[in-house]
Amino acid sequence: MRKTALGLCLLCALASPAYAQVQTEAQRIAALEAKVQALEAELHELKAAPPQATAQQPSAGPATAAAGDTTQSELDALAATPEEAATSETAAVAAPAADSGGSNANAFNPAISIILNGSYSHHSLDPADYERAGFPLAGEAGPGPDGFSLGESEVSFASNIDDKFYGQLTLTAESEDGEDHVGVEEAFIDTTFLERQLVETPETRYAGVWSGSWDGTRRNRSAQYHLQTNVTLGDRLEREFVLLHWRDVGSHWTWSLDPSAEHRRDRTFGRDLAEWRAAMSARARRTLADDFTAAEFGTRAELYRSSGVGSEFQPDRNGRSLFAALDHMGLEGDEWRIGYSATARVFPDSVERDHVEHFAEARWRTRGGGSWLALEGNLTRRVTLHLVPTSRDNFWLTTAVVDTRLASLGPWSVQARAEGEATRYDLPDSTLYFDYQVARAATMVRWEPDIRWAFELGPRIEGLRAPFDPAEEYGELSGALELESLVRGSWWSLTPAVGWREYRKEAGFSEPFLHSDYAFYALDVIADQGLVAGVRFKAIGSFRWERHVDPAQNARSIYASLELVRSLH
Numbered sequence: 351m352r353k354t355a356l357g358l359c360l361l362c363a364l365a366s367p368a369y370a371q372v373q374t375e376a377q378r379i380a381a382l383e384a385k386v387q388a389l390e391a392e393l394h395e396l397k398a399a400p401p402q403a404t405a406q407q408p409s410a411g412p413a414t415a416a417a418g419d420t421t422q423s424e425l426d427a428l429a430a431t432p433e434e435a436a437t438s439e440t441a442a443v444a445a446p447a448a449d450s451g452g453s454n455a456n457a458f459n460p461a462i463s464i465i466l467n468g469s470y471s472h473h474s475l476d477p478a479d480y481e482r483a484g485f486p487l488a489g490e491a492g493p494g495p496d497g498f499s500l501g502e503s504e505v506s507f508a509s510n511i512d513d514k515f516y517g518q519l520t521l522t523a524e525s526e527d528g529e530d531h532v533g534v535e536e537a538f539i540d541t542t543f544l545e546r547q548l549v550e551t552p553e554t555r556y557a558g559v560w561s562g563s564w565d566g567t568r569r570n571r572s573a574q575y576h577l578q579t580n581v582t583l584g585d586r587l588e589r590e591f592v593l594l595h596w597r598d599v600g601s602h603w604t605w606s607l608d609p610s611a612e613h614r615r616d617r618t619f620g621r622d623l624a625e626w627r628a629a630m631s632a633r634a635r636r637t638l639a640d641d642f643t644a645a646e647f648g649t650r651a652e653l654y655r656s657s658g659v660g661s662e663f664q665p666d667r668n669g670r671s672l673f674a675a676l677d678h679m680g681l682e683g684d685e686w687r688i689g690y691s692a693t694a695r696v697f698p699d700s701v702e703r704d705h706v707e708h709f710a711e712a713r714w715r716t717r718g719g720g721s722w723l724a725l726e727g728n729l730t731r732r733v734t735l736h737l738v739p740t741s742r743d744n745f746w747l748t749t750a751v752v753d754t755r756l757a758s759l760g761p762w763s764v765q766a767r768a769e770g771e772a773t774r775y776d777l778p779d780s781t782l783y784f785d786y787q788v789a790r791a792a793t794m795v796r797w798e799p800d801i802r803w804a805f806e807l808g809p810r811i812e813g814l815r816a817p818f819d820p821a822e823e824y825g826e827l828s829g830a831l832e833l834e835s836l837v838r839g840s841w842w843s844l845t846p847a848v849g850w851r852e853y854r855k856e857a858g859f860s861e862p863f864l865h866s867d868y869a870f871y872a873l874d875v876i877a878d879q880g881l882v883a884g885v886r887f888k889a890i891g892s893f894r895w896e897r898h899v900d901p902a903q904n905a906r907s908i909y910a911s912l913e914l915v916r917s918l919h
Contacts, residue, residue, distance in 0.1 A: 460508055464506075471499070506521075556585050557582050561578075561579070563576065572598065572599055573596070589612070594607075595607075606633050611628045643677070650669075665697050669694065683717070692707070707730065723752075765806070768792075770790075771788045789812070793808045794832070809827070824865070825852055828850070830847040839880045883916075885915070889911065
């Protein structure tokens with residue numbers, strides 16, 4: 351009932367023009383009351399006159415129209431402030447009178463979208479008496495009714511209420527179990543006069559990290575194990591993680607087990623989120639006759655639980671996976687791998703999210719003479735176990751990559767990479783779950799005078815296409831320079847980049863747009879530097895600055911991770 355009342359109030363707000371507050375000026379009000387009384391008297395005379403006399407009256411001429419314009423102008427002047435009234439009177443003397451007929455014809459002209467979802471069914475057996483031995487057909491598990499039926503359909507209204515507010519209302523209608531249902535899917539009013547607001551998010555926090563690992567063998571080194579633990583304690587973050595990897599190598603079979611557990615408490619940015627994760631994976635690998643080709647089989651189980659502030663966005667879940675793969679590892683020549691996995695996830699708090707996910711992969715790589723060519727493709731299909739109102743967990747995801755390196759004379763070589771990604775929802779919309787495609791390409795010229803130094807320079811391009819939401823489409827062009835150093839047991843990589851991203855401007859829409867074009871400057875840093883007494887310094891950093899055409903959208907982001915590692919032997 352509250353949603354329906356909100357929808358009706360919003361629809362009334364969309365359909366009502368905005369009225370200014372009338373100021374109290376005694377003289378103008380008195381003059382207006384006199385004119386209203388004169389109009390009421392004229393109306394009584396018209397009602398008292400015979401119909402023939404009313405029909406024989408001439409149509410309103412310029413004088414009547416001018417009187418109406420005068421009355422309207424006085425109403426507008428009464429609603430204006432004294433400064434606005436003086437400006438209006440001066441402008442009225444200089445500008446000719448305009449025709450006021452139909453001036454409010456488009457006062458309420460919302461954007462309307464309709465999504466109809468219907469079906470027709472015909473069964474050889476009566477759906478009401480249909481049974482299947484061993485399977486209960488409760489609820490929607492059985493066949494649907496014969497004839498036409500209405501699925502979940504939507505009608506959406508969106509419009510500017512006035513110059514300061516924007517509203518949207520989405521109604522849904524569907525037939526379920528022979529009954530028709532109409533409800534409010536979404537209703538909101540947003541402000542436009544505040545323009546885009548950015549929130550400053552930097553937050554200072556401190557933490558200490560302890561990491562330890564133990565490695566060992568059993569049975570003449572045929573069995574190997576690796577135990578790793580990580581503990582993080584800080585003022586806002588807490589994390590405990592443990593992982594055991596056990597591997598038993600035989601003449602043809604290799605068996606492995608990988609149990610893990612993690613607890614995390616996150617109190618950053620006003621949250622107090624506690625998370626628990628546990629997983630167990632097991633796999634078996636069988637080497638075939640040529641010793642380079644192998645078949646792999648395995649299973650994995652996972653558990654996730656969360657509580658506290660922020661857990662509403664992290665639903666509890668249980669998962670189970672099965673996978674199989676066949677690969678060939680060549681010392682020289684071709685390498686390839688094909689694989690498939692199926693994962694079922696169940697959400698205890700919401701059966702709407704229960705789904706099965708299928709994943710298929712294929713990779714191929716050939717090399718020789720310092721050159722190589724690699725092809726890779728992945729396909730993901732997720733489908734829910736129950737009928738759901740949105741397409742969040744019903745989609746196809748496809749990725750494809752082509753990567754090559756051409757060796758040239760001396761220290762020079764050229765490397766090129768192109769990749770594409772496409773997401774397609776079963777029931778796409780223009781708000782959250784819309785189809786989109788992303789394409790990226792880069793060509794880098796590499797100069798490697800010796801094994802210690804390498805330099806790469808080249809352009810990059812990227813583009814996104816979204817037919818259901820054109821405002822998200824963009825094109826990006828950038829250039830990058832990568833410097834890599836391997837000197838005295840240390841490794842440094844610096845990659846500065848500069849570029850420009852431009853969004854699509856949909857015809858018929860005026861500013862402010864959802865996104866603003868911008869130039870960006872980025873720097874990525876990776877370091878692994880040896881210090882004294884076996885201590886190593888490791889760092890990963892990413893810095894990005896954006897300068898937008900709309901200065902209100904200017905942004906910068908900084909990510910840095912620093913570690914001191916000491917190995918104990």
